[in-house]
Amino acid sequence: MTDPAAAVEPGVDVHEHAGVGDPNAHHHSPEQIRSEMRVYITVFIGLAVLTAVTVGACYGLKLPVHTAIIVALIIASIKGFLVAGFFMHLLSEKKVIYGVLILTVIFFIFLMTLPISHHANPFGS
Amino acid sequence: MDAHASVGHAELEIPYNVHPRPDTGVYNAKLGIWLFLASEVMLFGALFSSLILLRTGAETWPRGYEMLNVPLATFNTFILIVSSVTVVMAWSQLRLGNLKKGRIYISATILCALIFLVNKAFEYGHEFREHNFPKTNNFFAIYFTLTGLHGLHIIGGVIVFLYFLGPGAKMWARDPERYTNRIEVVGLYWHFVDLVWIFLFPVLYLM
Amino acid sequence: MALRRQIRVGSQWMYADEAHKALREALRVMEDEKGGEHGGHHLPWIRRYVFSTDHKWIGIQYGFTALLFLLLGFCLMILMRLQLGWPGTAFSVMKVLGETRQSGGVLLPEAYNQLGAMHGTIMIFLGIVPLAVGAFGNYLVPLQIGAPDMAFPKLNMISYWCYAPGGLIMLASFFAPGGTAQSGWTSYPPLSVIASQGQTWWLVGMVFLITSSLLGSVNFIVTIVQLRAKGLSYMRFPFFVHAQFVTSFLLLLAFPPLEAAAVLQLMDRVAGTSFFMPSGLVVSGQALTNAGGGNPLLWQHLFWFLAHPEVYVLILPAMGIVAEIIANGTRKPLWGYKSMVFATVFLGFMSFVVWAHHMFLTGMGTTISAFFQTTTMIISIPSVIILSSLFLSLWGGSIRFTTPMLFALAFLPMFGIGGLTGLPLGLAATDIHLHDTYYVIGHFHYVVAPGTIFAMFGGIYYWFPKATGRKLHEGWGRVHFWISFVCINGIFFPMFAQGLAGVSRRLYDGGAQYAHAKQIAAQTNPFMSVCAIGLLVAQVPFIFNFLWNAIRAALGHRDEGLGSNPWEATTMEWAATTSPPLAHGNFEVLPVVYRGPYEYNVPGEAAEFIPQHMPTAPEPAPRGGSLLPSTAVAMREN
Numbered sequence: 011m012t013d014p015a016a017a018v019e020p021g022v023d024v025h026e027h028a029g030v031g032d033p034n035a036h037h038h039s040p041e042q043i044r045s046e047m048r049v050y051i052t053v054f055i056g057l058a059v060l061t062a063v064t065v066g067a068c069y070g071l072k073l074p075v076h077t078a079i080i081v082a083l084i085i086a087s088i089k090g091f092l093v094a095g096f097f098m099h100l101l102s103e104k105k106v107i108y109g110v111l112i113l114t115v116i117f118f119i120f121l122m123t124l125p126i127s128h129h130a131n132p133f134g135s
Numbered sequence: 136m137d138a139h140a141s142v143g144h145a146e147l148e149i150p151y152n153v154h155p156r157p158d159t160g161v162y163n164a165k166l167g168i169w170l171f172l173a174s175e176v177m178l179f180g181a182l183f184s185s186l187i188l189l190r191t192g193a194e195t196w197p198r199g200y201e202m203l204n205v206p207l208a209t210f211n212t213f214i215l216i217v218s219s220v221t222v223v224m225a226w227s228q229l230r231l232g233n234l235k236k237g238r239i240y241i242s243a244t245i246l247c248a249l250i251f252l253v254n255k256a257f258e259y260g261h262e263f264r265e266h267n268f269p270k271t272n273n274f275f276a277i278y279f280t281l282t283g284l285h286g287l288h289i290i291g292g293v294i295v296f297l298y299f300l301g302p303g304a305k306m307w308a309r310d311p312e313r314y315t316n317r318i319e320v321v322g323l324y325w326h327f328v329d330l331v332w333i334f335l336f337p338v339l340y341l342m
Numbered sequence: 343m344a345l346r347r348q349i350r351v352g353s354q355w356m357y358a359d360e361a362h363k364a365l366r367e368a369l370r371v372m373e374d375e376k377g378g379e380h381g382g383h384h385l386p387w388i389r390r391y392v393f394s395t396d397h398k399w400i401g402i403q404y405g406f407t408a409l410l411f412l413l414l415g416f417c418l419m420i421l422m423r424l425q426l427g428w429p430g431t432a433f434s435v436m437k438v439l440g441e442t443r444q445s446g447g448v449l450l451p452e453a454y455n456q457l458g459a460m461h462g463t464i465m466i467f468l469g470i471v472p473l474a475v476g477a478f479g480n481y482l483v484p485l486q487i488g489a490p491d492m493a494f495p496k497l498n499m500i501s502y503w504c505y506a507p508g509g510l511i512m513l514a515s516f517f518a519p520g521g522t523a524q525s526g527w528t529s530y531p532p533l534s535v536i537a538s539q540g541q542t543w544w545l546v547g548m549v550f551l552i553t554s555s556l557l558g559s560v561n562f563i564v565t566i567v568q569l570r571a572k573g574l575s576y577m578r579f580p581f582f583v584h585a586q587f588v589t590s591f592l593l594l595l596a597f598p599p600l601e602a603a604a605v606l607q608l609m610d611r612v613a614g615t616s617f618f619m620p621s622g623l624v625v626s627g628q629a630l631t632n633a634g635g636g637n638p639l640l641w642q643h644l645f646w647f648l649a650h651p652e653v654y655v656l657i658l659p660a661m662g663i664v665a666e667i668i669a670n671g672t673r674k675p676l677w678g679y680k681s682m683v684f685a686t687v688f689l690g691f692m693s694f695v696v697w698a699h700h701m702f703l704t705g706m707g708t709t710i711s712a713f714f715q716t717t718t719m720i721i722s723i724p725s726v727i728i729l730s731s732l733f734l735s736l737w738g739g740s741i742r743f744t745t746p747m748l749f750a751l752a753f754l755p756m757f758g759i760g761g762l763t764g765l766p767l768g769l770a771a772t773d774i775h776l777h778d779t780y781y782v783i784g785h786f787h788y789v790v791a792p793g794t795i796f797a798m799f800g801g802i803y804y805w806f807p808k809a810t811g812r813k814l815h816e817g818w819g820r821v822h823f824w825i826s827f828v829c830i831n832g833i834f835f836p837m838f839a840q841g842l843a844g845v846s847r848r849l850y851d852g853g854a855q856y857a858h859a860k861q862i863a864a865q866t867n868p869f870m871s872v873c874a875i876g877l878l879v880a881q882v883p884f885i886f887n888f889l890w891n892a893i894r895a896a897l898g899h900r901d902e903g904l905g906s907n908p909w910e911a912t913t914m915e916w917a918a919t920t921s922p923p924l925a926h927g928n929f930e931v932l933p934v935v936y937r938g939p940y941e942y943n944v945p946g947e948a949a950e951f952i953p954q955h956m957p958t959a960p961e962p963a964p965r966g967g968s969l970l971p972s973t974a975v976a977m978r979e980n
Contacts (some may be wrong), residue, residue, distance in 0.1 A: 040231055045225050053233035060211050069205045075198070075342065082337035089333045094317045097223050097326045104160035106567060107169050114173040117595050120694050121180045124643050125188035127698060129709045147395075147491055147927055151568050159703045163493045163568050181602035181644055185617065188640050219836045270614035273635045277617075280609055 053096045060089050153313045168320045170325050179331055182284070186277050186338065197274050199340040201269070202260055208340050211254050212332065218247035219329045222322040229315040237318070241300050244325070248293045250297050255286055278339055285335060288328045295321050345867030367681075386456065393503070395495035399921060401481030402809065405802075408473035411509060412795070413881070415464035419456045420878055423833075425449045427871025429851035442521065451850045455524040456540070458848070460512070462527025463544065466656065467551050470511045470790065472661035473798055475593070476505065479562060479586045481809065485915035485923065486572025488933040488955070493564040501557040508550030511542035515543035526848075528645055531618035531638045535610045536625055545608045552601045559593035562586060571774050571914070571955075573935035577683070578597060578954065579938040580913045581669075581676060584683050585662030587656050588690035596651035596694065603644035608635075639704055646697035654693045656790055658686065659727055659759070662795035664750045667804050668732055670911050671747035672739025673950065675940035678731035685724035685731075692721040702770045703777050711770045718768035725761055740826050744909075745819030749800030752827055753793055763838065778848070781841020784834050792830045799823075802888070810895035811922045818883040832873030836866040895922075908930045910951055912941050917953030 016108075038046070064085040068078045095101045155162045190196050199205075225240030262268075262275070269279040299317060306314040394400060424433050432447030443453030480498065484491055492498045513560025515522040523529065534541050566587050569578075579587075606617040614632055618641045621634030669676050676682065697708060698714040732754055741747065763785040766772040778783065799822075807813045843861040845852070852867045853859025907916040915923075918933035933955035941952040 029222055038230070043230050047224060050220055050227070054216060057216045058213060058255050061209065061216070064341065065205065067210050068337065069200050078198075079232065079342050084340045084448065085191045086334050090330055091328050093219060093330050093333065097219050097329075098159075098323055106159045110166075110169055110173055112198060113188060113591070114176050114595065117694050118176055118180045121184050121599060122199050124184050124647065126189060127706075127713075128188055128637075128639060128643060129191060130707055130710050146497065149491060149493060149495070149569070150489075150932075152495075156568050159567060161568075163564050165495060166567060167560050167564045170563055170594060171556075174556055174594050177595050178598035178602050181599035181647070184599075185602065185606065185640055185644070188637060188643075189617070189635070192634055192637055209655075254920075256740075268613075269609060270616070270633060272633045273616060276609065276615035276633075278611075280605065280615070284605065321627075 048097060053092050056092055058065055060085050060092075146299065148222055153310065153316060162316060164316060164320045164322075168323050172323065175327060175331075179284075179334075181340070182277075182281055183334070186281070189273050189277065193273065199338075200341055203278070203340050207254055207258055207342050211251050212336050214247050214251050214254070215329045215332050216291065218244045218251070219326050221247065222318075226318050226322050228310070229318055232311070234304070234311075238300060238304065239320070241296055245293055245296050245300065248289050248296070252286065252289060252293075255282065256320050270334065281335055281339065285328070285331055288331070292321070292328055294327050295324075344869065349887055355577075368454040393499055395491075395499045397480050397484050397492045397495065397498055397925060398809070398928075400498050401477050401479075401498060403502055404472050404480060404505070405478075406470050407506060407509065408477055411464050412469035412473065413885075415461050415469055416881075418461045418464070420874055421449065422454060422457050422461065423871040423874040424853035425454060427852070429854050452521065452524060453905075454850045455526075456516075456521045458775055459523045459526050459529075459544075460516070463512060463523070465790075466527065466652070467480070467548070468505075468512060470656050470794055470798070471555070471652075472505055472657065474794065475562075475586065476556060478582075478659060478663065478798075478801055479558075479804070482915055483562060483583055483586050484565060484806065485571070485808075485919065485928055486583050486913055487566060487569065487574055488914050488918060488929065489569035489934065490560050490927045490929065490932065491566055493740040494561050497557050497561050501554045501561065503911055504550050504554035504557065508547045508554060511543055511547035515540040515547065516659070518543055521965035527567030528649070529607070529641075530949050531610065531641050532620070532623055532625075535607065535618055536630075537795060540613050542608065544612045545604045545611070547600065547904050548604050549608075552597045552604070555593045555597050559597075562590040562688065566590075567870040571933050571935050574954075575645065577680065578938050579683075580662075581665035581682060581686075582662035583585040585665075585685055589658045592651040592655050592658075592690055592693065596648045596655075599644045600648035602743045603641055603648075606644075607641065637889055639701070641867070642701055642704065643697070646700045647694070650697045651690075653695040653786075654689060656794050658689070660753065660757075660794040661686075661732075663797045663801040663804070664732060664753045666911075666913065667746045667750035667800050668735050668911050669942065670804075671744060671750065672736055673942045674735060674739045675938070675942060677737070678727070678733065678936075679940070682728050684726040687892065689721065689724040689728075692717060694722070696721055696768075699773075702773045715769055719765075722761065722765060722768070727756060729761070732932070744803075745814070745816055745823060746800040746804035748823045749796045749803065749821065752823070753797045753800070756788055756796060758827050760785060760790075760793050764790065775844070778846055779841035780837040780847050783847050784837030784841060787834045787837070791829070791834065796826075796830075796833060799826075799884070804909065805894075805915075806888075806891065807901070808921050808923070809893060811900035811904065812891045812895045813901055813904060813908060814887050818887045822880055822884040823888070826877060829873045829876035829880055833870050833877065836870055876942060907953075912951050912953050913939055913977050914954050918955045 039088075066081055067073060067081050067085075073081060149163065150156075151163050153162060155165075157180045159166070202204070221240045221243040225244065228234075228236040228240060259279075267275050269276045299314075299321060304314070306317070391399070394403070421439070424431075424435070430448060434447050434450050436444040436447045439449070439453060443450055443456070447458075466889060480492070483489075511524075518538070518540040520540060522540035523534070523537065523539060523544035525534035525537050529541065529544065566579075566583060576584075606615075609615040610617050610619060616632045616634050616636040618638050619630065619634060619636045620638060623630045623634070632794050665676055665682070690748050695717045696714060698710060699718045702711055702714075705954075736751075763781070767776055767782060767785060801813050803819055818843075840846075840853075840859075840862055843859065843862045845856075845863060849856070849859070851863075853863035904921075906919070906921045908921075909916065911917065914933055914935070919929050924930075934957075936957050937952060937954055939954055940949075941954075943950060945950060
C-alpha cells in the first residue's frame with residue numbers, strides 16, 4: 011500500500027498513532043516512584059487518624075444522630091478522597107477516565123434523589 | 136502499522152493491551168476497570184439509596200453501635216487501609232523492577248484480606264448467637280446484605296491476588312510491564328473495595 | 343501520488359496491491375483448512391465453536407440463541423392469544439404446557455400469568471437485547487471501527503457464557519414447583535415475594551443476565567474508545583457505532599441498580615428479610631410473619647431506574663441498524679448526521695431521569711409528577727430529531743427497495759406510532775385513565791415489535807452476506823416482510839381502541855366478563871389472534887430462508903459473484919475486509935480511515951460511493967459497477 015499519510019487530503023483528520031505506545035509516556039523515574047511511596051505512607055497515616063477521629067466522635071462522644079451523620083459522612087468523604095486521589099492516583103489521571111467518572115457521578119446523584127422523590131410531597135400529606 | 140498485522144497467531148494480539156494508546160493515554164485494561172468500577176458505584180449506590188429510603192421511612196431505627204461491635208469493625212477498617220497501602224507498595228516495587236518485594240507486598244495484602252474475613256466471620260457468629268438474623272429487622276437485613284456483598288468482593292479480590300501471586304506471576308518473565316499493569320488494575324479494584332468499606336463502616340456502625 | 347494499478351477481481355475493482363494481499367490471505371485460509379495440526383493456529387473444535395474468543399463467532403452464537411428465544415417468547419404469546427381470542431375454548435396445542443397449566447386443552451388462569459411474565463422477560467432480556475447488542479454489536483462494531491477483535495476477547499466469551507446459563511435457568515424455571523415466575527416481567531412485590539419458587543429462579547437468572555450485559559458493555563466501550571482505526575475520529579463513526587456506544591453506557595450504569603434490587607428481592611424470598619414487605623400484610627387471610635417495615639415502592643423505583651434506560655437499550659441499536667440501511671439504500675449521506683449523534687447522546691443521558699413516569703399511580707406527589715412529566719416530554723425531542731432525520735434522509739434519494747430497506751422503511755412509521763402514543767402516557771392526567779390498559783401494551787409493542795424487531799430483521803437481511811458470503815433470497819424476504827407488516831399492525835392497532843375503552847391488560851379472558859370491555863373484546867380479540875397466527879406463519883419463509891442459506895454457507899457454498907461488498911456500502915465492515923471475514927483477526931492490515939461514513943454520490947466525485955478507508959475515490963467500474971460477467975480479470979492504469 012502507498013504511504014497513507016501521503017494521500018491525506020488537507021483537513022482530513024488522521025491522528026498519529028505510534029505502533030507501540032511511546033515507552034516513556036507513562037514511566038516515572040525511580041526517584042519519582044520512591045517519592046510517591048513516601049506520599050502513600052503519609053496518606054496511610056492520614057487515613058488511620060481520620061478513622062480514629064470518626065470513631066472517637068460518633069462512638070466515643072455519642073453525638074446526637076444528625077450531628078453524627080454529618081460528621082461521619084464528611085470524614086468518610088475526606089477518606090474517600092484520599093484513597094481515590096492518591097492510592098487510585100485519580101489526581102493525575104487521563105481525561106477519558108475523568109469523563110467516565112463525571113458521568114457516573116451525575117447518574118449516582120440521580121440515584122440518590124430516588125429516596126427524595128419518594129418521600130417528597132406524597133398524596134395525603 | 137504493520138506491528139499489528141497480527142493474522143496467523145493463535146493468540147490474537149490486541150493493540151494497546153499493555154502500552155497506552157497515544158490519544159487517550161490509557162491502556163485497555165485501565166479503562167476497562169474504571170468502567171467496571173463505575174458500574175460498581177451504581178450497584179452500591181442503589182443499595183445505599185435503598186438504605187436511606189428504608190431508614191427515613193422507618194418509625195425507629197437503631198444506632199449502629201447499640202447493635203454491632205464497633206471496636207472490632209474499627210480494627211477491620213484499619214486492616215483494610217493497611218491492605219490498600221500494601222497494594223500500592225506492591226505496584227511501586229514492580230515499577231521499580233523488584234518482583235520479589237512486589238510479591239511480599241501482595242502476600243501482605245492477601246493476609247490482611249484474610250484477617251478481615253476472619254474478623255467478619257466472628258462478627259457474624261456473634262450476631263447469630265444473639266439471634267440477630269437478616270429477617271430480624273430491616274437494620275440487620277441491610278447490615279447483612281451490604282456487608283455480605285462487600286465480603287464477596289473481598290473474596291473475589293483474594294482469588295485474583297492469589298492468581299497473580301502464583302501462576303499469574305509467570306507473566307513477569309515474559310512481559311514485566313504487562314504484569315505491573317495487571318497489578319495496578321487489581322489494585323484499583325482493591326482500593327474501591329476499601330472505599331466502599333470506608334462508607335459502609337460509618338453508615339452501619341456509627342450513625 | 344504514485345499511480346496505482348487497479349485490477350478487476352470477480353465483479354469488483356481493486357487496487358492491485360490490495361488484491362495481492364487478499365490473494366495471500368486466501369492462500370493462508372486454504373492452507374489453514376487443510377493444515378490440521380500443522381496449521382499454526384488450528385484451534386480445537388471446542389475453542390473454535392463453543393468457547394470461542396472471536397467476536398464474530400460470539401456474535402453468531404448470540405444471534406442464534408437470541409433468535410431461538412424470540413421464537414419461544416412469540417410462541418408463548420400465541421398460546422395467550424388463543425385464550426384471549428376464544429376464551430375458555432379447548433385447544434389441543436395447549437397440552438404442550440403440561441398437566442398443571444391446562445385442563446383438557448383450556449389454559450388455566452395461573453398459567454396465563456406465567457406465560458405473560460415469561461413472554462415479557464424472554465422477549466426483552468433473552469431475545470432483543472442479546473440480539474441487538476450481543477449479536478449485531480459484537481459482530482459489527484469491531485469490523486466497523488477497523489479493530490482486530492474486541493478489546494477483551496476472553497471477557498467477551500464469558501459474557502456469552504453468562505447469558506446462556508441465565509437463559510437456561512429462566513427456561514428451567516418452567517419446571518419449578520408451582521411453575522415459573524408469574525408476577526409480570528416487572529416482578530412487583532409484594533406479589534413477587536410471596537410467589538412460588540419460580541420467582542427465585544427468575545431472580546437468579548436475572549443476576550446472570552445482568553452480569554453478562556455488564557461484561558459486554560465494558561468490552562464495547564473500551565473497544566470503541568481504544569481500538570478504533572487510525573483516522574477514525576468520533577464524528578466519522580457509522581451511526582450504528584454511536585448507537586452501540588450510548589447503549590453500552592446505559593447497560594453499564596443502569597443495570598447495577600436492578601442487580602441491587604434483585605439481590606434485595608432474593609434476600610426477601612430466601613433469607614426472609616422485609617426490604618419490600620410492608621408491616622401487617624395479610625395474604626389469603628393469614629398475617630405474614632416477617633418483620634415488615636419495608637417498602638414495595640422501593641422495588642418499583644429501582645426497577646424503573648433500570649428499565650427506562652432499558653427501553654433505549656432496545657431502541658437505539660435498532661435506530662443504528664436502520665440508519666445504516668437507509669444511508670446505503672438511498673445512496674445518500676444521512677441527513678443531519680451530527681444532530682442525530684448529539685440527539686442519541688442526549689437521549690441516553692435523559693433516559694436516567696424519567697423513570698417515575700411509570701409510577702404516576704403509586705401515590706407519588708404532584709410536584710414530583712410534574713418533574714417527571716417535564717423530563718418525559720423533553721426526552722421525546724431527541725427521538726423526534728433522530729426519526730425526522732431518517733425521514734428527511736429519504737428525500738431525493740434514488741432508493742433501492744431491497745428487503746432490508748423495506749424493513750428499515752417500515753420501522754420509521756411504526757416507531758413513529760409507538761413514540762407518539764407514548765406522549766399521553768407520559769402525562770399524569772391522561773395516564774390515570776390509560777395506565778395498565780391495552781393502550782400501554784399497544785404503545786410499547788409498536789416501539790419494540792414492528793419497531794425494533796423489524797429493524798433487526800432488516801439487519802439480518804442486510805448483514806447476512808457479511809457473515810456467510812451468501813445473500814438471503816429476496817423474493818421470500820418480501821413475502822416475509824409484507825405478511826409480517828400487515829399482521830403485526832392487525833395485532834397491535836386494535837389495542838389502542840381497547841385501551842381507550844378501558845380494557846385492563848391483565849385480564850385472563852381479555853375482558854369478556856366485564857360490562858365495559860365485553861363488546862370491544864368480542865369485536866377485536868378474535869381478529870387480533872388471527873393476525874397473531876398470521877404473523878407466526880409469516881416467519882416460516884424467513885426461518886427456512888435463513889436456515890437454508892446458513893447451512894449452505896456452513897458447508898462452504900458461497901454465492902458466486904456476490905463479492906465482498908454486495909450492497910456497495912461505504913462502511914468498513916464491507917469495504918476493508920472480505921465477506922465472510924477472516925476466522926482470526928479481521929483485517930489483513932488494519933485499515934486507515936480517510937473520510938466520513940456515508941460518502942455516497944459525493945458531488946464532484948466520479949465514483950458512486952467511496953469507502954471510508956479509501957484515500958482517493960476509486961474509478962467507477964465500467965457500466966456502473968457489478969453487472970459485468972465476472973470471469974475476466976480486467977486491467978487498466980489508474
